[in-house]
Amino acid sequence: MTLHKSLAIAAGLLMGATSLFGGAQAQDIKVGAVLSVTGPGAFLGDPADKTLRMYVDEINAKGGVKGRKLQLVIYDDGGDAGKARTFATRLVEEDKIVAMVGGSSTGTTMAMVPIFEEAQIPFISLGGAVVIIEPVKKFVFKTPHTDRMACEKIFTDLKQRNLTRIALISGTDGFGKSMRDQCAAVNAKYGVEILAEETYGPRDTDMTPQLTNLKAKAGVQAVINPGFGQGPAIVTRNFRQLGFAVPLYQSHGVASKQYIDLAGDAANGVRLPAAALLVADKLAASDPQKAVASAYATKFQTITKEPVSTFGGHAFDGLMILVGAMERGGFDPKVIRDEIEKTKGLIGTAGVFNMSASDHMGLDLSAFKMLEIRNGDWALAE
């Protein structure tokens, strides 16, 4: 191969790769998203992807934001933090986005945080763990409840039921591990004692050995299962299979109708903390969230033909917070950041958001509902 030929090929491969994909209309406002649309986090990223697309379409159909159309740039990181970081660079450098709603997991979010902090572009994450917003990072926000809040909500409920001796079975994925650590950090505050712990791999298909051990442990009054994906559904089925008679608590990681479909009858009686979105139709008419949550649930289910989940809801909340900030302050990333921080009383699917300089999530424990599954459907436990 001649020298100039090789050079041309090598350079061509690099340059041609992305030069094709420029060319948006100058007046469109670009909003970015890096989501785990495929891979083990697909059940998080996929509904978020669909939600963002359908609502950006809706916003544009109604004339856009301040008369400007939004253009959505979505990349799939496949759950890989390294890929997420590359795509984040691309959004900032090539696509010139003004803000980002995305980052499906804590791992991908944390890998992208430095890029957005450095570029001074607001980043509304959909990841769960508390490390995303503690300590506060100037340009980083998040919309889902934290795993610590989930633990606190569960422990509060346990105390009300006079159950203080528990066992944990958690997934070894990022979500399960992080929530397990949070629960093990705040349990003493609630007078709850952890008697035994087991784990399972995120793709394991049978957890009866672990549950058999927990069942054999004397004095366990309740079991908590921090985890997401199919794991908790299998845990739930195995739990009933073994005739384990104590209450089982799941986390907000299973806050999707899909969990009930997968676990079937075994899910009945399971409690979990989750956003009001799941029980939109059962909220009191006076509940401020009722209108927003019902509208989102109806739209999502009509268009995608899939059961609504809080994971898509978090993307909805993020987009609405962003749109609100742009309506108030325009399209300069730094101004958008300031306006996001000033978000007050915004009603989303996860609760009412009141952001501040020290709170980049803006949700309190009241935003969490304790749900119980009865007859294959969500019900408010309180």
Add this chain to the structure above:
Amino acid sequence: MLAQFLQFAMSGLTVGAVYGIVALGFTLIYNASGVMNFAQGEFVMIGGMVTVSAVGAGVPLPLAALIAVIVAASVGVLLQRLAIEPVRDAPPVVLIIITVGAALVIRGVAQIVFGKQLHKLSDFSGDTPLAFLGASILPQALWVLAGTVLIVTLVWLFLNLTMLGKALIATSANRLAAKLVGINISFILALAFALSAVIGAAAGILVTPITFTYAEVGTLLALKGFAALVLGGLGSPLGAVIGGLLLGLSEAFAAGYLSSTYKDAVALLLMIAVLLLRPGGILGHAGAERV
């Protein structure tokens, strides 16, 4: 104590049976063509996914299962014809990477056709657990075990009692000689892929009520099936199933008696140990170069 032991054993056998069937699928293709088919897990996925969709569309389960098996077999033949046949005598590692590419394609199509969500299939005969000496067993686990025995028996009967099966064995033993006695090699290779796909799909149908299914379910299964296959002794159908059961049992006992976090590590170390002591796998010949 006994109840606990039995519970662990049942868990290991059920999971291991699935690894074993996947490994059996590997074996058929490997024996006939020398290809280590890393898209084997995708056949399991197709079996589960197509059945779920058909049942969802109102097709009765047995018919849905039949459709799934036919779809999988067609994909198997297509894979062989389009991607393997043109490079039949390429080095093994090239063939492996081709099947890795094929797995990406099948998975990609499944994501578009079936979506990316998890799906479930109802248990064949309810989910009321059966008590057995203090252990509690789901009826579906018995379906999986019975299905495994049936599949292994059928494969054995096919290979040893039918003309086609014997032709398949002849092809794997000596392709040139098989050709000389008038065996249509190209047809036999396609048959091996189809059969292997059918076995994979059957595993997928049996196990979906327990494990659920989704577009990417095959990746891990292929990995475990491959490990089971090598553990049992490459090329031996019985070894494949034994390897699968051993892998499943060691995972379950490690989770039960040692550490649930490192249960896979225990299984992997066991596997490395077996390979170092018996470099050809449990039922294999030492060295085990395929001839």
Add this chain to the structure above:
Amino acid sequence: MMARFRQNRWFEPALIALIIIIIGLVLPSTYYFRIATLVLIAGLSATGLNLLLGYAGQISLGHAGFVGIGAYAVAVLPAKFAVPSLLAIFCGTLVSGVVALIIGRPILRLKDHFLAVATLAFGILIAMVLNNEQWLTGGPDGMAVSRIELFGIRIRSAQSWYWISGTVLVLAVVLARNLLDSSTGRALRALHDSEVAARSAGIDVARIKSIVFVISAVFASLSGSLYALFNGHVTPDIASFLNSIEIVTMVVLGGMGSLSGGLVGAVILVVLPQALSFFHEYEHLLLGVLMILILVFMRAGIVPTLAARWARGRL
């Protein structure tokens, strides 16, 4: 004349260096530098694996394990034990090399698929430890990697990393080329053709295999360290089975037994997903189709096939 030129052992490294320099001068933005740097870093582990797979004919499905060791060495040692980053890189390669030496001897006695599964198990074990030992590694969400300081200057821009990785890669290629031209290299080729023949020719087969395994592990570890330092954040994904397969795929697509082949493979597997992200839903599907097409029509890999065609056309 060109042909004689090409046989010189400095030709290939010089050509690669020239390409790296020219590309480095024309890249327009940080994003392009990032992609190019990722190519160079992947190329480094592909070069190492190519020595093992392409020249010695030994497969490894666990090479990402060594990449993981290198990456976490520069993440953990400075953060938890105050070891300077440069020393941490060295520690990583040392650990990888020693591990490769210890496990290499017994494992490399195995053949083909048995070797594949044993290395596979090794890689998964490493990934499992990185995932589970949260107190040390940050667990599945990974950990931040502190920036490296050279002469008091913090190196963080993608441009700097491009030139650093490029230099390391060229040095690695020079080293590999020299190894191949040495007596070890001739022994390797004999081994690749027939292990039995090599053994009867008096070659210490086990030793040669072991040397190449250690070198390829060191290359992989080095590439992991560069990646972690460049990226500033590392997760256990880096040591995953899928990453091991990706390195093998680079070598096979680009061309086994061709150093530039491994690099071309790295270009394809790093750049293509970026280009295909435009197709969203169809990304993985298209990647799979391309892999199959390349291997069906160029089974020896891109570089060797094109080189052979070029030679036939000219001579």
